[in-house]
Amino acid sequence: MSAPQDIDTLKQRMLDNEFPDARGRYGPFGGRFVPETLVPPLDRITEGMRDVLHQADFQHELDEQLRHWVGRPTPLSYAARLSESWGCDVWLKREDLAHTGAHKINNAMGQALLAKRLGVKRIIAETGAGQHGVASAAACARLGLPCRVYMGQVDVERQAPNVDRMQRLGAEVVPVTTGDRTLRAAIDEALRDWVSAPLETYYLLGSAVGPHPYPELVCHFQSVIGREAKEQMLRQAGKLPDVAVACVGGGSNAIGLFHPLIQDESIHLLGVEAGGRGVGLGDNAASLVSGTPGVLHGCFSMLLHDEHGQVYETHSVSAGLDYPAVGPEHALLQLTKRAEYVAVDDDKALEALNECCAMEGILPAIETAHAFYGARRYAQDHPGSTILIGVSGRGDKDLPTLQQVNKVSNP
Amino acid sequence: MNGIERIAQAIDAARQDQRPALVAFMTGGFPTRESFQDHLESLTTHADLVEIGVPFTDPMADGVTIQNSSKVALEQGVTLGWILDEIGQREWPAPILLMSYLNPLIAMGDQLAPRCKAAGVAGIICPDLPLDENDLLKPDLEANALALVNLVTPVTTPERLKQLCDTATGFVYAVTVTGTTGGAKSGGPGNAAPVTETVVDYLKTIKQVSNVPVCAGFGIRTPEQVTALGAHADGVIVGSALVEQLAEGNDPGVFLQYLKGQ
Numbered sequence: 001m002s003a004p005q006d007i008d009t010l011k012q013r014m015l016d017n018e019f020p021d022a023r024g025r026y027g028p029f030g031g032r033f034v035p036e037t038l039v040p041p042l043d044r045i046t047e048g049m050r051d052v053l054h055q056a057d058f059q060h061e062l063d064e065q066l067r068h069w070v071g072r073p074t075p076l077s078y079a080a081r082l083s084e085s086w087g088c089d090v091w092l093k094r095e096d097l098a099h100t101g102a103h104k105i106n107n108a109m110g111q112a113l114l115a116k117r118l119g120v121k122r123i124i125a126e127t128g129a130g131q132h133g134v135a136s137a138a139a140c141a142r143l144g145l146p147c148r149v150y151m152g153q154v155d156v157e158r159q160a161p162n163v164d165r166m167q168r169l170g171a172e173v174v175p176v177t178t179g180d181r182t183l184r185a186a187i188d189e190a191l192r193d194w195v196s197a198p199l200e201t202y203y204l205l206g207s208a209v210g211p212h213p214y215p216e217l218v219c220h221f222q223s224v225i226g227r228e229a230k231e232q233m234l235r236q237a238g239k240l241p242d243v244a245v246a247c248v249g250g251g252s253n254a255i256g257l258f259h260p261l262i263q264d265e266s267i268h269l270l271g272v273e274a275g276g277r278g279v280g281l282g283d284n285a286a287s288l289v290s291g292t293p294g295v296l297h298g299c300f301s302m303l304l305h306d307e308h309g310q311v312y313e314t315h316s317v318s319a320g321l322d323y324p325a326v327g328p329e330h331a332l333l334q335l336t337k338r339a340e341y342v343a344v345d346d347d348k349a350l351e352a353l354n355e356c357c358a359m360e361g362i363l364p365a366i367e368t369a370h371a372f373y374g375a376r377r378y379a380q381d382h383p384g385s386t387i388l389i390g391v392s393g394r395g396d397k398d399l400p401t402l403q404q405v406n407k408v409s410n411p
Numbered sequence: 412m413n414g415i416e417r418i419a420q421a422i423d424a425a426r427q428d429q430r431p432a433l434v435a436f437m438t439g440g441f442p443t444r445e446s447f448q449d450h451l452e453s454l455t456t457h458a459d460l461v462e463i464g465v466p467f468t469d470p471m472a473d474g475v476t477i478q479n480s481s482k483v484a485l486e487q488g489v490t491l492g493w494i495l496d497e498i499g500q501r502e503w504p505a506p507i508l509l510m511s512y513l514n515p516l517i518a519m520g521d522q523l524a525p526r527c528k529a530a531g532v533a534g535i536i537c538p539d540l541p542l543d544e545n546d547l548l549k550p551d552l553e554a555n556a557l558a559l560v561n562l563v564t565p566v567t568t569p570e571r572l573k574q575l576c577d578t579a580t581g582f583v584y585a586v587t588v589t590g591t592t593g594g595a596k597s598g599g600p601g602n603a604a605p606v607t608e609t610v611v612d613y614l615k616t617i618k619q620v621s622n623v624p625v626c627a628g629f630g631i632r633t634p635e636q637v638t639a640l641g642a643h644a645d646g647v648i649v650g651s652a653l654v655e656q657l658a659e660g661n662d663p664g665v666f667l668q669y670l671k672g673q
Contacts, residue, residue: 023543031544032541032543032544033513033539033540033541033544034471034539034541035471035472035538035539035541035562035564036538036541036542036561036562036563036564036567036575036586037472037564037566037586037589039541039542039567039571040566040567040568041566178475178478179468179469184469188469188470188471191471192471192472192473192474192591195471195472195589195590195591196589196590196591197589198566198589199566199589294514294517294518295512295513295514295517295539296469296514297469297471298471298539303514305514305518307518308490308491308492308515308518309467309491309514309515309516309517309518309519310467310468310485310490310514310515311468311469311514
């Protein structure tokens, strides 16, 4: 997609904070591959982002909302029993304690505030696990903006509590029955809606994916996670972690944790993708581990697709990770080997979820459980290390899935 | 004659007949792989230009009709390579363009332009390749004298419209409505997009700026629209309405005759 560059040069440019460039590229990844109709609204968001985000009054308003409504800073908890069991020091960055129960609220409130400044009257969003939908619905309710959320029919069924929450928060939830009926189909449908009303609509995209400037915008709002975690580690643990671990679907939670740590090269960045049922195309959602470069939803990144360029259906027990592509910054982090990405399958994620419940009194989201298992594996290979895990969200929303899984396991 | 010249000649021939060029769209391999050659024969006989839609799993600019046709084609194993093989089996009465999302095109890599040329394809329309990224395909296509058709829309800014028209080859695709293909709803003449004064002004503006022919598309399904739009454009593009005909098992050529008022 662009002239090949020496990996070391790319890495140095990344460490020098040169990405994204003016075209929204992260080295060879990123960019903007959208219908012409969406260019004007994307330009407007890009200009708005440059004009508004650094204004003192915007920052003040966002800070106030994050502090007094979202509940930031979220705590950093020492996981004493896991630490003892794993033979490491394990610290948990608790996005599960943010309002609405996941990191998604950081981005939803940030973008909703931006949309309001841009004078937009209508918000659309998509959701997989429902956490971004709930966060968008809540942020829009808080700011008095109408909100429509597209959600795949499969996810509507497996994340029923969140559908109810969105509706109670005043959002219109539109089940998507086309395509794979999960997050990917919901994004397709949200984009079609946006193409139909590009100027009066703001698309509040929920992950660090999509056309420029979304990966940058989402990273900007989620980086609060890594900034806080870094400060808290220094204050509470007296040092930076050896490794920061986060689950990766589209990658917003992970980029939020990783981005402020990229220049601290002593910290190993470990992203954990959904290994699903196995390594076969269609059996997982591990686009960095199993994918190849391609274009989906306006962005050139790592993608699960076949040799004809057709995007594959994915599988994960976690609705929030069930997406065939990943944010372009992660693709660059992988290419430059600044971060490592591994896959954890469904069963192991559920095993880690149970361990976290039993030993720390925390029910993490199934997404997050992937990170816990990845961290445990890292601990086995690196005894005595200091591990920071991004707890992306809480698992209440996954109870129907967990009940279903238990039924299957213990009929 | 190369691909770009064949497109120009076809539009010019229609102009000589004092009518807009009729550009017909069908999804490759829909409703069946077996019917592809017959339908292509019918379309290339009755239309001046034909677009073959390359099915894609995530068609973000398409309405429900073309989405469904793509799904059916994909389920039958239709690929870009298969479509090119089918087109390349013979010469057709009208020039053929491919309309494809970017990912299937780049999946073919360096072979894309040479294989298109060898198959007799005249050009490519790629809805998710905006002007700023044209370099991705344009040099290879131009080296093979293949057109890269740019799309403009009612929300395109004047500055960008000029750039799009200046860099278009073959023709400029004027999307007449903001929305997906097929209009707000598909099915029947009642859902035809109205040819309003705004649409007419929009087409006049593009015509003033463009040095290549301008073809208007999206939501076209009646002879009245063809006449009304044809007065202000060099061609009209019919897509979803034709795909509906194919879905119902009808000969698409008959529908094209109807649109031409014959």
